[in-house]
Amino acid sequence: MKPTLLILAAGMGSRYGGLKQMDELGPDGESIIDYSVFDAIRAGFGKVVFVIREDFAQAFKDRFEPRLKGKIATEYVYQSLDKIPNGFSIPEGREKPWGTGHAMLMAKDAISTPFAIINADDFYGKDAYAQAFEFIQNSKADNEYAMIGYALKNTLSEFGTVSRGVCEADASGNLTKVTERTKIGKEGQGIFFYEGEQKEELTGNEPVSMNFWIFKPEFFKHLEEGFQNFLREKGSEMKSEYYFNIAADQLVKAQKATVKIINTPAKWFGVTYQEDKPDVQAALQSLHEQGLYPNGLWK
Secondary structure, three states, rough: OOOEEEEEEOOOOOOOOHHHHOOOOOOOOOOHHHHHHHHHHOOOOEEEEEOOOOHHHHHHHHHHHHHHHHOOOOEEOOOOOOOOOOOOOOOOOOOOOOOOOHHHHHHOOOOOOEEEEEOOOOOOOOOHHHHHHHHHOOOOOEEEEEEEEEEHHHOOOOOOOOEEEEEEEEOOOEEEEEEEEEOOOOEEEEEEEEEOOEEEEEEOOOOOEEEEEEEOOOOOHHHHHHHHHHHHHHHOOOOOOHHHHHHHHHHHOOOOOOEEEEEEEOOOOOOOOOOHHHHEEEHHHHHHHHHOOOOOOOO
């Protein structure tokens, strides 16, 4: 069976100021999602599952269904704050859902094959999908996972801080630790992360998770158990989030799974802030001019 691409597209876009999932950035009005699905199809993926919100579901489907019909199987699942296990409650005043791990859980009944998971607003490059497909084809064990690694310095925004999962690997290239840094930014010639009053410099060469990971369906069971533990410990907090890469990190630490870090020469870029948009448009235009993507992606 062909693998599945899971796209997390339910984000609010609070820093961006709109639904960047559907923003027209390519020379023919393509969104970043268009490039992600295009690259996945030519790598060999057979299905795409979108995690979205019901309040923009119809507009989302109206945009992508005509483009993807007949090219790849599609399915839609919905993330909302109230989709939590029985026995738990939502703290009064909380407005946003529970993070990427929660979003990923929305798709557990829609995925039955090995799958890659990505962000809707990140451009990962053709090579990343090709390497993800190759890993899936060659990996046999249910507890063998992978992530596409990018150098931290190549993933920053000029217009504000970013959140990154900073990764450490052993001599075999397998992940040993993920540390979620929620405020990383440039300062002069240096790169720093900020946590409370703590400030620490990074080299910029650290491999980071840009939320392009490869899992087997069995991972959902661990993710579900982890989410319940998260709700017991932090469910009363107003802004706490459950990250799927932290759940994977727990399995690695318990020696119950391995995560291979796949380094790719593909360039990553994304639209965290509105100010990022012109640079992304220019980068996409350049890729078309180089012949890496056809004019009119779906024509």
